[in-house]
Amino acid sequence: MPATSHEAHEVMVNLLWCVPGKVGGSEEYLVRQLLGLAEQPEQPGRRWNATAFVARGLAAAHPELSPAVRMVEPTFHSRSRARRIIGEATWLRRACVDASLVHHGGGTAPLRARRPYVLTVHDLQFRTYPQYFSRLKRAYLSSAIPRSVHGAAIVTVPSEYVRECVIKAYNAEPAKVMLVPHGIEPALSADVTPESELRELYQLGEGPIVVYPAVTHPHKNHRFLLTLLAQRWTEPDLRLVLIGGVGSAEHVVASADDRRVLRLGRVSAGHRNGLIAMADAMVFPSEYEGFGAPLIEAMTLGSPVICSDATCMPEVVGGAGLVLPLQLDAWAGALDEARTRRVQLVAAGRRRALAFSSFASGAALAAAYSKAVAQ
Secondary structure, eight states: OOOOTTOOEEEEEEETTOOTTTSTHHHHHHHHHHHHHHTSOOOTTOOEEEEEEEOTTHHHHOGGGTTTSEEEOOSSOOSSHHHHHHHIIIIIHHHTTTOSEEEETTSOOOTTOOSSEEEEOOOOHHHHOGGGSOHHHHHHHHHHHHHHHHHOSEEEESSHHHHHHHHHHHTOOGGGEEEOOOOBOGGGGGOOOOHHHHHHHTTOOSSOEEEEEOOOOGGGOHHHHHHHHHHTOOOTTOEEEEESOOOTTHHHHHTOOOTTEEEEESOOHHHHHHHHHHSSEEEEOOSOOSSOHHHHHHHHHTOOEEEEOSTTHHHHHTTSSEEEOSOHHHHHTHHHHHHHTHHHHHHHHHHHHTTSBHHHHHHHHHHHHHHHHHO
């Protein structure tokens, strides 16, 4: 029954899969959506009260969520996929008994999921690059995602690229696959550590830097950057600053024999933002992205973007950055071009980033919720 102007729908958001620091950009994607959802003005019959069931540690990692969303941690750790799946089918199912709607944010829903539910599919990388996934995980995703898509009232995706992939791969009804773009919170630019402090702290010297903020997963393609540095970007005082968590291709970075490569690992938000803002360019040679949030973050922070032309990245960047094929010759002169055109690229990037606010992301999510309960 539709809510009156004095009522609110209760939506239960399943973030049990979202172990802090372990799931890449999808963590920020959902957190920023929920912040944007809380910013929405009240409308008759379209007000949402969200309760997020979160993996242990997520609430502490994102204190900004506490004023916007009620958060509940389970009695179990969800770092184990098997334990999490069991918990979703038992503990979570009982917890969601009175919900108007359930939102499963990790691409899969439990076998006996309460309906109606919204499903977020971040990407279908396991179909494009199966070699980057274990046999067991491929088998699980190949079974669970199509079942979850067909059971969902609405499927949300971060880009038109992923939308088209979901529709084609699972013969999904186009009208029920809705775009909810990534959103960047306005406060991002306020938390920027000064350049002088970062140069001293990380011993960056006085030369130029380029920054790549990415977990060292194989598809992030750190190897391409290292080869580029060795064969094309040979300036002796250039520094390639790699920030982000440890992935399964960490050995590629660890074996780099180039003093110009600095592997900083995970750094604070202020340091990350400051490093991106001071860089000659934020480089992003990824082979696969469902969205690629660092592209918009760099634009917001005033850094020129150089990225690959794979998957959704041309869609996200538009004409506000250098979008190039993953070929060394194509990237050889890109850094010089980014420097020459810095003022133009920064201005274009900031205009482009305005379309990707957390408020707009939350509005798109609210529209998906409303459509789901109206069916």
